[in-house]
Amino acid sequence: MTKSARSQVSPSSDNESRQVIWKRPIFLFAVGMLFYAVGWTGDILHYNGVYIFVDSFFYVWSWKTLFIPVLVILDTTQNLQLKDGFF
Known part of the structure; x- marks a missing residue:
């Protein structure tokens, strides 16, 4: 998050931003698990989805x-x- 965006954050907009960010890691996790299910075990998208989801609590x-x-x-x-x- 940029410095100007952080200074304008209110608790309600913070939760809205977090929910918007959650869509990306959920998509990455779903696509990564789909690749894993079809046999591509070298996929790291599902890991990135989990990391971004956890990071959304600390941004x-x-x-x-x-x-x-x-x-x-x-x-x-x-x-x-x-x-x-x-x-």
Whole structure:
């Protein structure tokens, strides 16, 4: 979201924007699962649909608010990979 759009966001328009954004990941997920069903297992559209859907809940957060959870996720995954061979 751009800075000017973020400054003009009200709670009602925020929910409307999120619902409009939800149409895209649902479409990507549906097309990706259709490709997967016909045998194309190399498709990543359904993954992108899920990622965009999850991201739609965070698009109104500032980068400062997102910075701490990103660091926690990176630290956790690195520790799991290095210590436990998890990934």
